[in-house]
Structures are given as structure tokens and as C-alpha cells.
Amino acid sequence: MNLDTTIAIDLKGFFRWWGKELAFLVPKSVRQRFRDHYGRLIFTPVTEGFEAAFLDDDGNLIAKQNLDAAGSHNFQSLKTQHPGIEKAEILLRLAKHQALYKLIYLPGAAQENLQQVVGFELDRYTPFKADQVYYTTVLQGKTEQGQLKVLLIVVPKPILDLQLSALEKLGVPPHKIDYEAVLADFPELDDSYNLLPERYQQRSSALSQYLTWLVGSLALTLALAAMIWPVWQEGQAVDTLKARIQQLEKQTRVVDNQQGEIDALRAETQKLIDNKVQAPSLLAALNELSLVLKEDTWLTHLQFNDKRMQIQGQSPAASALIGLLESSEYFSNVSFVSPLTQDKTTGRERFQISMDVSTPIEKPEAEEPEDTDTEETEDSEDAADTADADTEAGSEDTSGDEADSDEASKKAVKHE
Numbered sequence: 001m002n003l004d005t006t007i008a009i010d011l012k013g014f015f016r017w018w019g020k021e022l023a024f025l026v027p028k029s030v031r032q033r034f035r036d037h038y039g040r041l042i043f044t045p046v047t048e049g050f051e052a053a054f055l056d057d058d059g060n061l062i063a064k065q066n067l068d069a070a071g072s073h074n075f076q077s078l079k080t081q082h083p084g085i086e087k088a089e090i091l092l093r094l095a096k097h098q099a100l101y102k103l104i105y106l107p108g109a110a111q112e113n114l115q116q117v118v119g120f121e122l123d124r125y126t127p128f129k130a131d132q133v134y135y136t137t138v139l140q141g142k143t144e145q146g147q148l149k150v151l152l153i154v155v156p157k158p159i160l161d162l163q164l165s166a167l168e169k170l171g172v173p174p175h176k177i178d179y180e181a182v183l184a185d186f187p188e189l190d191d192s193y194n195l196l197p198e199r200y201q202q203r204s205s206a207l208s209q210y211l212t213w214l215v216g217s218l219a220l221t222l223a224l225a226a227m228i229w230p231v232w233q234e235g236q237a238v239d240t241l242k243a244r245i246q247q248l249e250k251q252t253r254v255v256d257n258q259q260g261e262i263d264a265l266r267a268e269t270q271k272l273i274d275n276k277v278q279a280p281s282l283l284a285a286l287n288e289l290s291l292v293l294k295e296d297t298w299l300t301h302l303q304f305n306d307k308r309m310q311i312q313g314q315s316p317a318a319s320a321l322i323g324l325l326e327s328s329e330y331f332s333n334v335s336f337v338s339p340l341t342q343d344k345t346t347g348r349e350r351f352q353i354s355m356d357v358s359t360p361i362e363k364p365e366a367e368e369p370e371d372t373d374t375e376e377t378e379d380s381e382d383a384a385d386t387a388d389a390d391t392e393a394g395s396e397d398t399s400g401d402e403a404d405s406d407e408a409s410k411k412a413v414k415h416e
Contacts, residue, residue, distance in 0.1 A: 049067045092176070
């Protein structure tokens with residue numbers, strides 16, 4: 001396929017097809033109200049006149065009758081029996097021997113003036129000249145070489161004029177003329193051409209044209225609305241979702257900021273808790289320090305910072321304090337900060353000691369074994385009862401001894 005090939009679009013044929021498809025969706029009564037014609041009355045030439053066939057819009061045969069050349073009376077009776085004929089489309093269908101058709105191929109440039117070009121070259125394709133026949137052309141597309149494929153239909157003027165004259169005597173002006181052979185070989189071309197000369201063609205009324213255009217415009221508007229409305233709705237839904245997403249994003253950012261602040265506060269709080277847990281208890285350390293130091297040693301200064309304690313004071317034997325403090329589980333890395341000096345007033349040694357302070361690790365208490373033996377429990381209860389009895393006896397003895405001592409003391413007083 002050549003990509004440079006110009007694509008020809010038959011807008012008239014497209015809208016004709018589209019109108020038929022849309023008309024199928026319209027109720028039959030509504031179609032009849034807005035149409036100029038209802039049904040079709042087909043006249044086919046026969047030996048002594050015409051064969052008239054009346055069809056409805058769906059192609060169903062309603063009536064059929066033969067009419068001779070002077071059979072106007074018969075035709076009037078046919079219209080009396082079927083009043084719908086008054087609004088029927090009158091069609092003259094030429095027999096196979098009354099016309100001819102031929103497929104011809106023309107250059108692509110001839111498409112703009114196809115009818116005139118074929119008229120100039122008509123004697124090359126048929127035995128007739130352009131002034132001897134009535135003819136029409138139907139474009140059927142293009143070949144791979146870009147040539148136009150054209151169906152040429154020709155009917156001699158004397159033949160067609162004779163048929164039109166006979167119909168005129170019957171008082172039947174035709175709306176359209178087609179060709180039986182073309183209908184048989186190209187059924188898709190029905191309503192695509194008309195052999196009726198222009199001088200015989202009837203113009204539809206202004207009201208009919210207006211209604212036709214109105215219905216067509218309405219159908220086009222509805223079709224466009226049917227295509228555009230869902231897209232517009234989808235667009236509105238997308239815009240709504242975008243607005244909702246933006247709101248959620250703002251709320252998410254606020255929540256994220258709040259969560260960040262909460263996490264920061266939680267981290268600071270946890271840091272303080274960890275420092276509190278890790279730091280030794282100052283009260284416990286002071287209590288331990290008061291227990292370790294003897295009563296002859298006193299402190300004048302104490303400083304505690306970052307698990308490190310410094311103490312200053314006086315003691316009779318300050319050098320022994322290092323060992324005492326090291327023996328405690330609370331203190332470690334005990335050392336003198338400055339040399340020992342002698343206080344001349346008290347005779348004690350002045351000291352300045354630095355040490356690390358830590359909370360001792362508590363050892364888990366050993367669980368006492370449970371006595372499950374019932375006999376051992378009973379034995380222990382018996383032993384307890386025996387001990388209570390001995391205790392009472394001892395108490396009685398003790399009271400007797402106390403009584404004896406009181407009598408001895410009374411005698412000593414009298415003796416004095």
C-alpha cells in the first residue's frame with residue numbers, strides 16, 4: 001500500500017448509510033410522520049404496459065397488478081384499494097434489455113469532475129454519444145495503482161422517454177429510475193444512483209428539507225453527545241479524584257509532620273529515660289559512701305558529674321581509703337587527685353579522691369525448694385509443737401527462778 005495515496009471519503013454516501021442505521025432505531029410511526037414517502041411503488045416495463053408492485057418500507061409486498069398503456073382506470077382502482085400509494089415513492093425499474101452498464105477505470109484526477117469526464121469519453125466506452133443517452137456514474141473505489149473504479153450505467157434516450165411518456169399518461173411522475181441488471185449484480189448500490197433526468201426530478205418542499213435537516217442535526221447531536229458525554233463524565237471523575245488526592249496529600253503531609261514531631265519527642269524522652277536508667281542513683285551512692293567511710297573520716301567537699309565523683313576531706317589514715325572504696329561495688333577506678341597533706345590543726349591527712357560510680361547488678365535470689373512430701377510437713381509441725389511445749393516449760397522455770405530471786409533480795413534487805 002502506498003502511504004502517499006490520498007484517501008477519498010464519500011461523505012454523502014456515509015451520511016446516507018448512517019441515516020439508515022439511525023432510522024432503524026426510530027419507531028416506525030415516527031419515521032412515517034417525518035418522511036415525504038411511505039413505501040415504494042415499482043413500475044417494471046412489460047410487453048403491453050407496466051407491472052406495478054406496492055412494497056412497504058420493510059420491502060414486504062402489499063399489492064401487485066399489471067397495467068396496460070391506457071390502464072389509468074386500473075391504476076386508480078389500485079390507489080383506492082391502497083390509499084398508502086399516495087405517499088409511496090414512485091420508482092421506474094428498467095428491464096435488462098433496455099439499458100447497459102460497464103465498469104471503467106479512470107485516472108485519479110478525474111474524480112472531481114467525474115460526470116463530465118465520462119461524458120467526453122462516452123463514445124469510447126459505449127456505442128453511443130453523450131447526446132444520445134441518459135447516463136450516470138457510481139464511484140466504487142480505487143485500485144492499487146490509484147485508478148478510479150467507476151460503474152457506468154447508460155440508457156438510450158428514446159427508450160427512457162417512451163417509458164416516461166407512458167407513466168405520464170397514467171398520471172404517475174417517477175421519483176427515481178434504476179436498472180434491473182445493476183440491482184441483480186450490485187445489490188449494495190441500491191439508492192446510490194438515479195437515471196431520472198434532471199428536468200423530471202421533483203424537488204422536495206422547503207418544510208420537508210427543513211425537517212430532514214433538523215432530524216439529521218438532532219441525530220448528529222445525539223451521536224456526538226453519546227460519544228462525548230462518557231468522556232466528559234470520566235474527565236469529571238478524574239478531576240474529582242485529583243482534587244481528593246490533593247486533599248489527602250495535604251492531610252498526609254500534616255500527619256507526617258506530626259508523626260515526625262512525635263518521633264523526635266519520643267527519641268528525646270527515650271534518651272532521657274536511658275540516661276536515667278544508666279545513671280547510678282546518687283542517694284544510693286551517698287548511702288554507700290557513708291557506710292564505707294569510718295566515723296573518724298569526714299568530708300568537706302563532694303562533686304558528682306557524669307558518673308564521676310570527687311570527694312575532699314580529712315582522715316587519720318587517708319591512704320587506707322583507696323582500699324575501702326575499691327572494696328565497694330558502687331565505686332571503681334579510685335585514685336588520689338592530689339598528694340596527701342597534713343592539717344596542723346587537727347593532725348589529720350587532707351585528701352582529694354576521684355572515682356567512678358555505678359549501680360551494682362542485682363543478683364537474682366535463689367528460689368527456695370518447695371516441700372512436696374506430706375510426711376515431712378507433718379514432722380515439721382510435730383517438731384514445732386514440741387518446741388512450743390519446751391518454751392512454755394522454760395517460761396515456767398524462769399518464773400520460778402524469778403520468784404526465788406525476789407525472796408533472796410527481800411532477805412538481804414532485812415539483813416541490812
